[in-house]
Amino acid sequence: MKIALTVNGRPAALDVAPRTTLADCLRHALGLTGTHLACEHGVCGACTVIVDGAAVRGCLTLAVQADGAEVTTVEGLAGDGALTPLQEAFRRHHALQCGFCTAGILTTLHALLTENPDVEACEIREVLSGNICRCTGYIPIVEAALEARAAYRRGGDPAQ
Amino acid sequence: MKAPPFTLHRPATVDEAAGLLAALADEGALVLAGGQSLVPMMALRLAYPPDLIDINGIAGLDRIELSGDHLAIGALARHHDFRRSVVPGPFGALLARISHEIAHYPIRTRGTFCGSLAHADPASEWCLTAATLGAEMVLRSQAGERAVPVADWFEGAMATVREPEELLVEVRLSRPAEGSAWGFYEFNRRAGDFAIGAALAGYRLEGGAMRDVHVGIGAIEEVPRRLGEVEAALEGQPPGPEAFRTAARIAAGAVEPLEDFATPADYRRDLAVTAIERALAEAALAQPGQRGMAA
Ligand SMILES: Cc1cc2nc3c(=O)[nH]c(=O)nc-3n(C[C@H](O)[C@H](O)[C@H](O)COP(=O)(O)OP(=O)(O)OC[C@H]3O[C@@H](n4cnc5c(N)ncnc54)[C@H](O)[C@@H]3O)c2cc1C
Ligand code: FES
Ligand code: FES
Numbered sequence: 001m002k003i004a005l006t007v008n009g010r011p012a013a014l015d016v017a018p019r020t021t022l023a024d025c026l027r028h029a030l031g032l033t034g035t036h037l038a039c040e041h042g043v044c045g046a047c048t049v050i051v052d053g054a055a056v057r058g059c060l061t062l063a064v065q066a067d068g069a070e071v072t073t074v075e076g077l078a079g080d081g082a083l084t085p086l087q088e089a090f091r092r093h094h095a096l097q098c099g100f101c102t103a104g105i106l107t108t109l110h111a112l113l114t115e116n117p118d119v120e121a122c123e124i125r126e127v128l129s130g131n132i133c134r135c136t137g138y139i140p141i142v143e144a145a146l147e148a149r150a151a152y153r154r155g156g157d158p159a160q
Numbered sequence: 161m162k163a164p165p166f167t168l169h170r171p172a173t174v175d176e177a178a179g180l181l182a183a184l185a186d187e188g189a190l191v192l193a194g195g196q197s198l199v200p201m202m203a204l205r206l207a208y209p210p211d212l213i214d215i216n217g218i219a220g221l222d223r224i225e226l227s228g229d230h231l232a233i234g235a236l237a238r239h240h241d242f243r244r245s246v247v248p249g250p251f252g253a254l255l256a257r258i259s260h261e262i263a264h265y266p267i268r269t270r271g272t273f274c275g276s277l278a279h280a281d282p283a284s285e286w287c288l289t290a291a292t293l294g295a296e297m298v299l300r301s302q303a304g305e306r307a308v309p310v311a312d313w314f315e316g317a318m319a320t321v322r323e324p325e326e327l328l329v330e331v332r333l334s335r336p337a338e339g340s341a342w343g344f345y346e347f348n349r350r351a352g353d354f355a356i357g358a359a360l361a362g363y364r365l366e367g368g369a370m371r372d373v374h375v376g377i378g379a380i381e382e383v384p385r386r387l388g389e390v391e392a393a394l395e396g397q398p399p400g401p402e403a404f405r406t407a408a409r410i411a412a413g414a415v416e417p418l419e420d421f422a423t424p425a426d427y428r429r430d431l432a433v434t435a436i437e438r439a440l441a442e443a444a445l446a447q448p449g450q451r452g453m454a455a
Pocket of ligand 1: 190192235267272276278281285327352
């Protein structure tokens with residue numbers, strides 16, 4: 001099926017089989033391998049991307065369902081190569097080690113903080129329960145998210 | 161971990177979807193709503209539908225509207241749409257509270273309320289909500305429309321009376337009684353996992369006694385349901401920890417718990433009692449005058 005979508009601000013026209021997931025489409029057809037896949041059934045969160053502002057599982061969304069949509073992957077968070085305030089906070093707090101889970105955590109938190117820059121620590125923890133990290137422990141990740149709230153409160157899209 | 165091939169259909173109207181279902185349901189066509197249960201089932205090769213009828217392009221199905229004695233919830237209303245009160249007051253607050261217990265944030269943005277009722281997982285929070293508050297499922301096919309009360313809806317775990325060619329277009333969730341207050345309790349090992357046991361309970365106070373008592377359990381048995389024996393023990397009594405405990409204990413003898421490799425039946429039997437007691441305790445805190453979810 002022919003689809004047209006915008007990925008990280010760039011238009012993409014593709015021909016995909018209906019069974020292709022959005023995550024596979026991003027990785028294989030568009031070469032955007034920052035989006036990771038592990039469980040492929042919604043449990044681990046590694047594949048999370050942003051579709052029309054909402055964080056979604058790339059492994060549970062069909063590419064054809066993103067027809068006409070605006071998709072943001074981890075590659076699209078930092079527009080001009082500089083780290084976003086959220087990414088900066090991850091670096092400062094050592095909120096990643098191997099980085100496998102990080103793309104999905106950044107996209108999830110970016111959507112969450114954009115939706116609600118005042119989100120409280122308990123909700124951040126609840127949301128992060130949907131992203132499995134086997135390296136760092138979650139405390140630095142929560143701390144990074146809490147610190148990044150200030151940048152989202154200042155308005156605008158801190159990712160741009 | 162890839163879904164088997166299928167043909168995708170994207171109807172623009174409910175009539176068109178009903179037409180496609182009439183033509184293709186016999187061969188195994190399925191409706192695709194949020195895809196948050198169906199897509200993983202296809203990836204795990206537990207489902208092999210030759211055709212998927214994607215209803216996401218049908219305008220108007222995302223409505224959530226109070227109408228008379230119920231909240232009308234369209235087939236494309238997502239779990240996430242309930243995260244802030246969809247109606248003013250305690251009813252909306254209760255639904256918001258429950259919605260946060262369903263799966264994970266990026267799953268809630270796509271998964272639908274009606275999809276949960278159609279899928280009928282024993283642990284579904286929305287199925288428990290419908291069973292406890294009361295609800296009607298509105299089904300549409302080429303033959304017309306019918307409404308099924310929740311008491312007749314579930315046939316077993318992941319089985320309902322919906323015919324394959326019927327589209328669940330709307331769920332009408334009953335509004336709780338004026339002045340009633342509600343509590344919800346769920347146990348799982350990690351936030352967002354499917355519940356191992358859950359309870360929803362509510363009542364209103366009249367001259368210091370509990371009236372209109374509703375006590376429902378989910379994830380304990382194949383199908384969520386109200387426990388009449390527990391409700392009867394509470395009706396007309398003054399609320400309090402003793403009354404709650406005594407009534408909740410009745411559940412132990414009344415339920416036929418599910419069993420799986422991680423959770424023996426006796427564990428769920430105990431959990432049913434605890435969940436009911438805690439849901440009632442939360443309802444007590446929410447009584448009008450207290451801060452909480454009183455209607
Ligand atoms: C990791 C993970 C954790 C989860 N945890 C929970 C949880 O804790 N609690 C919970 O309740 N759910 C949980 N879910 C499931 C999630 O809530 C689903 O969104 C929900 O069960 C089904 O809704 P859906 O819209 O995604 O339906 P789909 O996946 O699109 O469909 C599910 C089934 O229902 C049928 N169907 C859907 N809509 C209709 C309709 N309108 N008419 C007729 N048939 C229809 C489909 O054909 C299919 O058979 C979880 C899912 C995942 C992946
Ligand atoms: S790969 Fe999508 S949630 Fe694990
Ligand atoms: S940093 Fe390695 S899995 Fe999270």
